Amino acid sequence: MSDSTASNVESIAQMDQLPHKTGSLQPRAESPLYHADLATLSAHSADAGGVEIKEVKLLGHLVLRGSIEDAEFLSGVKEVLGLDLPGPLQSSLQGEFIAYWVSPNEWLVLVPGQQAFQLERDMRSAMSGNFAIVNVSGGQTVICLSGANAVDVLKKSTPYDVHNKNFPVGKVVTSVFAKTQALIFRSGPESWELIVRRSFSDYVWLWLQDACIEYGLVIKD
Amino acid sequence: MFHIYCPHCEDHREEEEFHASGEAHIPRPLDPQSCSDEEWGEYLYFRKNPRGLHHELWVHAVGCRKFFNITRDTVTYEIKEVYKVGEKPSVTSSEKNQ
Numbered sequence A: 001m002s003d004s005t006a007s008n009v010e011s012i013a014q015m016d017q018l019p020h021k022t023g024s025l026q027p028r029a030e031s032p033l034y035h036a037d038l039a040t041l042s043a044h045s046a047d048a049g050g051v052e053i054k055e056v057k058l059l060g061h062l063v064l065r066g067s068i069e070d071a072e073f074l075s076g077v078k079e080v081l082g083l084d085l086p087g088p089l090q091s092s093l094q095g096e097f098i099a100y101w102v103s104p105n106e107w108l109v110l111v112p113g114q115q116a117f118q119l120e121r122d123m124r125s126a127m128s129g130n131f132a133i134v135n136v137s138g139g140q141t142v143i144c145l146s147g148a149n150a151v152d153v154l155k156k157s158t159p160y161d162v163h164n165k166n167f168p169v170g171k172v173v174t175s176v177f178a179k180t181q182a183l184i185f186r187s188g189p190e191s192w193e194l195i196v197r198r199s200f201s202d203y204v205w206l207w208l209q210d211a212c213i214e215y216g217l218v219i220k221d
Numbered sequence B: 001m002f003h004i005y006c007p008h009c010e011d012h013r014e015e016e017e018f019h020a021s022g023e024a025h026i027p028r029p030l031d032p033q034s035c036s037d038e039e040w041g042e043y044l045y046f047r048k049n050p051r052g053l054h055h056e057l058w059v060h061a062v063g064c065r066k067f068f069n070i071t072r073d074t075v076t077y078e079i080k081e082v083y084k085v086g087e088k089p090s091v092t093s094s095e096k097n098q
């Protein structure tokens, strides 16, 4: 019995999603908005405007699932990431790592892309029992919205109340965005992050361009 | 604007983030193999359709994606209470067949 349990643990698939150099092929990764070529657009973009958009490319996205009543799960996260998992609608920042509350037993952690695989392995060895860590780095991306009118773009895009009183800096919600959904995080008084699925990123990007026109859009690479 | 309180997010959210998932408190038969066709059919297909108080299962689909229960008046659409799965409703009808 214990043998089969041990072999089950061994067989958990852990995949480093970073591309590896094979033969003479140079490794490369394409972010979900690769095709939009923000580098070229930013070169022709206005210098100033009401809203600035930037894709934060190729970060490591780890989904953690576990119970807040499981001391070993919490201490494993603390040991590896150095942060306490946040409560409902809150975020927790520690150096280059940030954890967002997603649901009562689920958090999304953003880390530098090169570190995701190692951090996943470290957390797996720091925990036991019931927990899950899934590397979804290739499946979603982060779009930063900032500027004086960023809040106006959000008001057009989500039914959630983004007023200061209801949405202070540090808060995070998953809600309707345009006709899809996004994790919406307020990173500063005038800056917001949207975390969207890869397959919806083009739609969100097109939506944002249109929604930003009236305020003046600045594209950054 | 119609807001529903999610007991997991502890926040009022717009109705479009939610989906109704039918009648609440329907226990799966403990031993399906020994159910008669009628008992199994009742479990799978037959639901109350009351005029008045109704205990319903809802899911915060575009949000925390968790299920919870709502006691709702099907005549006025008024939500009487929201409670987590596993908890009992505090608002119940005195009528028979409820």
Ligand SMILES: [Zn+2]
Residues within 6 Å of the ligand: B006, B007, B008, B009, B010, B060, B063, B064, B065, B066
């Ligand atoms: Zn919720």
